[in-house]
């Protein structure tokens with residue numbers, strides 16, 4: 001099923017080549033809060049587009065909310081009031 005994943009944004013229309021061409025994804029710029037990728041035509045190496053990936057998409061939040069369970073003390077073996 002990896003074929004479907006490789007299909008997305010793998011080809012874009014190129015004006016110079018006058019047809020949809022396979023593109024190469026190149027990491028263009030790395031910023032503190034995002035990364036910018038450039039799509040280059042594999043035929044003429046002209047830029048066909050770019051994509052920004054925000055840091056929020058890159059980093060998976062590890063803030064797992066570990067809820068502490070209140071430990072219930074077992075009922076007293078000695079009944080109260082009697």
Ligand SMILES: [Zn+2]
Nearest residue numbers: 014017041044
């Ligand atoms: Zn081209």
